[in-house]
Amino acid sequence: MMLRTAATAAAAVSLALALAACSGTTKDSVGKESVKSGATAKADPDAPLKKGLRLAFLPKQINNPYEKIVDDAGIAAALEFGGTGKEVGPSDAGASSQVSYINTLIQQRQDAILVAANDPNAVCGPLKQAMKKGIKVVAYDSDTAKDCRQLFINQASSEQIGRSLVQHLGEQIGHKGKIAILSATQNATNQNTWIGFMQDELKLPKYKDMKLVKVAYGDDADQKSFQQTQGLMQAYPDLKGIISPTTVGIAAAARYLSDSSYKGKVVLNGLGTPNQMRKYVKDGTVGQFSLWNPEELGYLGSYAAAALASGQITGAQGEKFKAGRLGEYTVGKDGEVILGEPTVFDRKNIDKFNF
Numbered sequence: 602m603m604l605r606t607a608a609t610a611a612a613a614v615s616l617a618l619a620l621a622a623c624s625g626t627t628k629d630s631v632g633k634e635s636v637k638s639g640a641t642a643k644a645d646p647d648a649p650l651k652k653g654l655r656l657a658f659l660p661k662q663i664n665n666p667y668e669k670i671v672d673d674a675g676i677a678a679a680l681e682f683g684g685t686g687k688e689v690g691p692s693d694a695g696a697s698s699q700v701s702y703i704n705t706l707i708q709q710r711q712d713a714i715l716v717a718a719n720d721p722n723a724v725c726g727p728l729k730q731a732m733k734k735g736i737k738v739v740a741y742d743s744d745t746a747k748d749c750r751q752l753f754i755n756q757a758s759s760e761q762i763g764r765s766l767v768q769h770l771g772e773q774i775g776h777k778g779k780i781a782i783l784s785a786t787q788n789a790t791n792q793n794t795w796i797g798f799m800q801d802e803l804k805l806p807k808y809k810d811m812k813l814v815k816v817a818y819g820d821d822a823d824q825k826s827f828q829q830t831q832g833l834m835q836a837y838p839d840l841k842g843i844i845s846p847t848t849v850g851i852a853a854a855a856r857y858l859s860d861s862s863y864k865g866k867v868v869l870n871g872l873g874t875p876n877q878m879r880k881y882v883k884d885g886t887v888g889q890f891s892l893w894n895p896e897e898l899g900y901l902g903s904y905a906a907a908a909l910a911s912g913q914i915t916g917a918q919g920e921k922f923k924a925g926r927l928g929e930y931t932v933g934k935d936g937e938v939i940l941g942e943p944t945v946f947d948r949k950n951i952d953k954f955n956f
Contacts, residue, residue, distance in 0.1 A: 648913050655685055656675070656907070659702055661821060664692055665848075668717060670874070670896055671742065676899075678899065682904070699724050700724060707727065716739075717740070719743070719786060721746045721790045744790045745790070751915065752916050756895075756940050757893050762798070764801075766846060767803060774842045778839075779811075782813065783817050785821040785847040817832065827853040830843070834861070840867055843871075851871040851872060852881075856881075869881075870890055874895065875954040876954075882947065882948055890945075890946055891943045893943045894940075897940060900927060904923070904924035918934055919931065
């Protein structure tokens with residue numbers, strides 16, 4: 602089983618994200634019960650964060666560069682409040698590949714498990730067992746089914762992400778032509794949610810001349826995503842644009858397009874990190890792409906898990922907690938906590954960021 606622990610804090614990256622300003626704890630948040638955990642404990646917003654908390658991050662796959670950034674930041678955040686963190690996980694993003702790791706973390710009696718689910722339901726059985734044993738469960742980046750965790754740390758509004766990617770691509774291709782989506786795995790909760798909003802956005806009148814011809818799946822594997830991009834261009838040589846809402850996929854697609862006759866002719870947009878996409882922006886392969894700050898996502902997840910494990914919150918709507926340097930957050934419907942709005946990167950601003 603692969604394992605990574607951080608002994609030093611990760612370098613902080615400053616991004617201009619629109620974070621919601623929240624007031625103090627409301628009376629309604631005190632006294633709400635956590636239905637998902639099966640516990641009757643009530644939230645105590647004044648409770649201090651416990652020392653010595655043990656947090657475990659379980660990403661979709663251990664070798665995903667984006668999730669390494671998220672998890673390293675979460676592990677570093679744990680040090681701030683006197684806890685420890687580690688990352689464990691599979692090398693592949695299969696639907697059930699995370700189950701054995703959850704079972705091991707339960708045996709180790711971790712205080713909290715933070716999971717980016719490869720499949721919303723495949724991990725539910727062991728996660729429910731974890732909650733029954735008092736282990737707090739926080740989903741991040743890619744959600745589980747709602748009754749399998751107490752909180753979901755969402756990088757941004759799912760609707761905003763999905764619709765904005767179509768809006769950006771539409772503007773780039775003049776709202777005309779065939780388009781495709783290069784996703785991660787077929788069961789990835791976040792990908793499918795975003796794609797649902799993309800498809801809904803495409804129903805609007807202004808997209809009547811745009812046609813989604815294919816949703817391809819690269820399984821968050823670099824080589825497969827590269828091959829899927831190649832396959833899309835062979836099947837649809839008149840393709841005008843590709844949306845890849847996955848950092849692995851967009852980088853692989855950009856690599857293929859940059860060395861092909863389609864460079865500058867096919868618009869590629871989606872979600873990526875500045876460091877992996879910088880050369881493709883500068884060589885003209887990609888005009889723009891989006892992402893939130895992955896370090897802040899991991900940082901927020903760590904503090905949210907600590908607030909749960911310390912009894913400050915239970916995951917009920919309206920509860921508030923402080924997330925270190927990020928300030929105060931409010932738990933929304935179905936236990937969702939939203940980090941903020943994504944940033945759009947292009948040639949003008951990409952050199953201002955380093956992650």
